[in-house]
Amino acid sequence: MTIISSVLNYNKTFVDQNKYEEFQTTKYPDKKAVILTCMDTRLVELLPKAMGLRNGDVKMIKNAGAVVSHPFGSIMRSILVAIYELKAEEVCVIGHHECGMVGLHSSPLLEAAKQKGVSEERINTLTNAGIDLSKWLTGFQCVEESVKNSVQMIKNHPLMPNHIAVHGLVIHPGTGKLDLVVDGYSTVHSSNNEIYSI
Ligand SMILES: [Zn+2]
Known part of the structure; x- marks a missing residue:
């Protein structure tokens, strides 16, 4: 069973049995x-x-x-x-x-992207367009x-x-x-x- 089908099955019971009632509130x-x-x-x-x-x-x-x-x-x-x-x-x-x-750096993340099939050419296209991936994909x-x-x-x-x-x-x-x-x-x-x- 996929995650989404098990979620939808659970959800049907949740709604049918009025389990939402204890959560009712407003958007404020x-x-x-x-x-x-x-x-x-x-x-x-x-x-x-x-x-x-x-x-x-x-x-x-x-x-x-x-x-x-x-x-x-x-x-x-x-x-x-x-x-x-x-x-x-x-x-x-x-x-x-x-x-x-903490300590997240762009290079291992981009390396993982390449291993998942993202081409170096595509990554270079972003860099050439002025997107600073090393800054954007870095943590603290x-x-x-x-x-x-x-x-x-x-x-x-x-x-x-x-x-x-x-x-x-x-x-x-x-x-x-x-x-x-x-x-x-x-x-x-x-x-x-x-x-x-x-
Ligand atoms: Zn966190």
């Missing part, structure tokens, strides 16, 4: 927060449980490494949509220890530094309102322990403190 985050975290498999259930989050509490954005790599890419757009359209008032960037993006050396960089990119974005607190955290993928790397409240105006009760 009850805790008025948007989280950017990593796509790591260990965080799929652990992160919300370790933070005491339920369906409907937050907007959740994921990518490899919990990185904002471009100020006008889809991650930054999603954060702005969460704030302006969905009433989020705080942003949490949550990296994690043992992240696959230190998760705390990466989280700080992403927090700065969000906080300093020209479309980001001043009163939004942007926090940085690192989670342990085994225990779920969270460490605060950037306290977003320290850089918002104190007169807005009353709205920061997550």
Whole structure:
């Protein structure tokens, strides 16, 4: 049985037995927060449980490494949509220890692509078109530094309102322990403190 057919079989039972009822909520985050975290498999259930989050509490954005790599890419757009359209008032960037993006370099990845049939000629076409694959396909050396960089990119974005607190955290993928790397409240105006009760 393929993955998708087993998923569809399970899904039929899920819907037929009304198992969705306990998850019903709205598109607006009850805790008025948007989280950017990593796509790591260990965080799929652990992160919300370790933070005491339920369906409907937050907007959740994921990518490899919990990185904002471009100020006008889809991650930054999603954060702005969460704030302006969905009433989020705080942003949490949550990296994690043992992240696959630590030490990721483009050359082994491109070598793997060649072994899977992507021609060198095609790769060269991208390079010749000005796409810097070595920069695009590279991770980071230190998760705390990466989280700080992403927090700065969000906080300093020209479309980001001043009163939004942007926090940085690192989670342990085994225990779920969270460490605060950037306290977003320290850089918002104190007169807005009353709205920061997550
Ligand atoms: Zn990761």
